[in-house]
Amino acid sequence: MSKLSNTDFQKYKMYYLVGITLIFSWLIYLISFWHFYQEMSFWVDKGVRYIVQLIFISSFYLTEVMVYTSIYFLLLLSSLFLSFFYFFENKKEGEIRKITWVMIFGFGFITFLCSCVLFITLCWPYFLAIFIASFVILFITYAITKYLYEDNQDRYIDNECIKKAGPFTQLEEAETYSNEFISYWAPYFIKHSFRLVYEIKHRDEGYLVEIYTLKNKNESNSFS
Structure with missing residues (x-):
């Protein structure tokens, strides 16, 4: 079955609602950040080396940059974990269906596109560091989850x-x-x-x- 049935929607309704909420949150976040970035970049001297520009940003706009990178961390991590747990929940149900992959890759593409928008700004080192850290956390979570739910050989008994x-x-x-x-x-x-x-x-x-x-x-x- 490749279409999203009413039964599937009811079963995974929480994931879909959270996903829609995150998409709108990404949109609001990018609009807000872009207003801040336009004001900040106006005062940055584009004629000097990038390291000097980064020092200027860190000196005069560090608080604002930290706020936006923290929100980015929360949004990115929430998006990654939503996709991860949606995949894992479907995996426990049996074979991963085509509609599941469509949902995961579609939502992942939106998240990656939002990240790319941030990577083309002068603040890209901050966002790149958060991007890498988020995937490290996701990988650690995956390794722990796999051990708990798949590698524990003694958790089942006969007729359970x-x-x-x-x-x-x-x-x-x-x-x-x-x-x-x-x-x-x-x-x-x-x-x-x-x-x-x-x-x-x-x-x-x-x-x-x-x-x-x-x-x-x-x-x-x-x-x-």
Whole structure:
């Protein structure tokens, strides 16, 4: 499924709303910074070497520059973490779909474009340092998250429910979700001597999916 369904929107509504808020925040931030930058650059002597220009900016506009770089740090880090957790949440659901990549790369392109606007200013060393620091923090977070959620081999036991999903309106939809989830995660659990099985339960609100670990047994499916 490559289109954004109503179910997907409801499930990830918080991510989409935060993403829209961040896009508007970036726009407001760039407008505000550009007004400040025009005033500041008016007083900078363009005929001297860049290092002299940077010393002038640091001497007379350090407070304002620090405020804008701090806000940039918060916006950039928020944007990176939003994309990261949106990706990780989708990954836990099963195979990463095309719509997920479209959302991540689209939002990432907007964030990168906003950063490029700042990189062409006289204050670019400040923003570049923040840019690098933000990605270092993201990488550290990724390494820790991967260790906690993927590299811990002793966190599962036999017949443990590892995932609940639903309700789904159609049985076929519940079966498709279960098969996609198991197909994506099967190699990882097989490596740790587990297989995955799913159970679909019919309730008044719809079809509920529960996925379990199964140790040293053949994979099976059930419906109740």
